[in-house]
Amino acid sequence: MPVSGKLEITIGSSKPAAAASGQAFFIEKGAPHGFQNVGDTPAAALEIFVKDGASAAKIQALGVTPGVLAKP
Secondary structure, eight states, X not given: OEEESOEEEEETTSXXXXXXXXXXXXXXXXXXXXXXXXXXXXXXXXXXXXXXSOOHHHHHHTTOOTTSEEXX
């Protein structure tokens, strides 16, 4: 989740997408991903890793599709 600056996120082979501060993304385990600073100032992103218990099926049951923006 971007917390400051102007960032783009790339997940897997998808095209980079704008990632505004506060936006959250669900990324499946093992999926290549990364943020790129596309602004003129420093940027920061927060990643939260869930161990044992938050499977893709459980996350999808909340209405979040892997690799897609999750509404805050």
